[in-house]
Amino acid sequence: MTGLLLKHGRVLDPASGTDAIADVRIVGERVAQVGASLDTDGADLLDCSGLWVTPGFVDLHTHLREPGFEESEDIATASAAAAAGGWTAVCAMANTNPVCDSAAVAEMVWRRGREVGLVDVFVVGSITRGLLGETLTEFGELFASKAAVDAFSDDGKPVADALMMRRALQYARTFDAVIINHSEDPDLTPDAQMNEGAMSAVLGLPGWPHEAEEVMIARDLILAAGVGARLHVPHVSTAGSVMLIRAAKERGVKVTAEVTPHHLSLDDRVVAGYDAVFKVNPPVRSDADVAALRQALADGTIDAIATDHAPHPVEQKDQEWEHAPCGMLGLETALGVVVDDVVAPGHVDLLTAITRLTTGPASVRDLGTHGHGLTVDKPANVAIHDPEANWLVRGTELHSRASNTPFEGRTLSTRTVHTLLRGRFTLRDGKVQ
């Protein structure tokens, strides 16, 4: 046997429940062997002592911005950021220009992802044409396209009309597709700027009440249960949302949910200086919400960590809070933030956190063999991380075109050093290939 031997790393593989020092041999595109002290047998050696070896991460929620908003990001720069963050699969959100509501746009995004070749780009189609909430996107056309779209979202906007949402859930069953509804009742959030609470009271900014998210999630859970369809709840941000999802799962509703690293890490006190880099939808919430989200991640109420990576150029963020757009970078800081703010304080164990970055999101839609572990004969989608990298976050040094990270100036312990997509390095020694 030849190939590449990942030697003596801490292998964290949710699929097999492994958390042990082991070797992984990769031959060609596939995992050939996993075990303790494998023979070198002519393989190239990669010393992984002191490093963590995990499956490549899977992001359910990524704004690649292409087509239409290339001043913020494009598929090449986002793919580089993804590789640098340990991701081997990302799901491109539909709110591009033109909107991803046709096979032409879906295939363009999918094809461009393959051309760049740094990460597998899976496409999310819009639920309604043009994100207008008026007519359904042709789910079948997108599903039957080369992009094989089986997830639909108007992310950034909710499907406000309950009847439209109900029909979207029903129609999606035709293709066993999942509906991802941005959970916000717009009637409750006119001019909303930040989480509603003590901070918004002091700062004089109109608030997003937590009820706005919870009312929409409650509606969607009832509708999904009623028609027996699958619902995925993106970027859960409140303790009340967690309770609703937990209760729905207990009674068998087909629901999955994700949380972002920033909602697991930051609370609304960061808004005190009116720095719009912290402006995001849904907003960062209270410390009690953060605690509930960490608990939900630990107990499985929340299935996945997703970045909601949302680049914006500096000139749009560097203005009055109310004029700045919502969104923040996430791909390259996700692991470090989760490790330092969720795992290190003991809220979630490391293998569970890796599960929520890999097999968890892979359970939400069909992502091929992504997220399914370091399994012999399966494609070698692998990421290797240094838990003692102690790196300083600088937005301008990240691979994204934009620099709007809310973690600017923080030192994070953990950083991905190598990423392999089907056995080929997309990141090697910290350098995107």
Next chain:
Amino acid sequence: MRHLISIRDLDADDITRILDTAEEFTTPAGEPARKYPTLRTRTVCNLFLEDSTRTRISFDIAAKRLSADVINFSAKGSSVSKGESFKDTALTLDAMGIDAVVIRSASAGAPLLLSHYLDVPVLNAGDGWHQHPTQALLDLFTIRQHFGRLDDLHVAIVGDVLHSRVARSVIEGVTAMGARVTLVAPDTLLPPSLAPWDVEITTDLDALLPELDVVYLLRVQRERMSSGFFPSSREYARFWGMNVERLARMKDRAVVLHPGPMNRGVEITADVADSDAALVTDQVANGVAVRMACLYLLLGSGEPQQEAA
């Protein structure tokens, strides 16, 4: 004190120093206003990104009585809508060599942002629903002038606290000086949390009246009616409007303040507005002295020097 952005940045000593300085700048009754040479050669820019006549004129007069040159930069709506970013507007002012900026903006936080872009003092003349610190200072000055003290008073702030930068500043200023604050409003007009402040709340103005030293009425914005914050100006006036019957149930020395402009017949009846208990014109007069004090403390040095007007 480097900037004046929020009352929260001031403690009781800071506030007292500003009020004492304003006292120096007050014109005794019957005398012509004095002019001081203190800020000669200094240029103050009034950057008004939201419509305001009263506050802009008050700052304008204050700067001129200190012999500063004043430039007025007005732009309706956001600077962004004109195609120039807020940051570029700030850098343009900086390049022109101004010595202080007085900013009014519809955007909460804009003065703080401006203070990051500029090296010169920034005075907040009102930002969104956030703060209007010179309004609170002139109110404190007016209350102190009337009662001779600020501690051990009971102040009710009545009306639309939620949407009011004046209310936030007055709450913080009055409590910092040791007075008691009760907010009087229906829940729809209160901020989502009162945890940040040491205040009491009630919906019942009538029950509170005999205890009060000051009733501070907030301006009713009529567009709030259509949004369901309260049903009608008629109902508002019935429960929270100040009228002579209510005034008669207050202490003899009790006073009524209003930041203006008043909606006569809604939050205040005309007879109350024109009564001796209403200190509204004192507030306006004191506004000039208080703004002179703020400009002086941020820009000047040494003691005020008087020059014949």
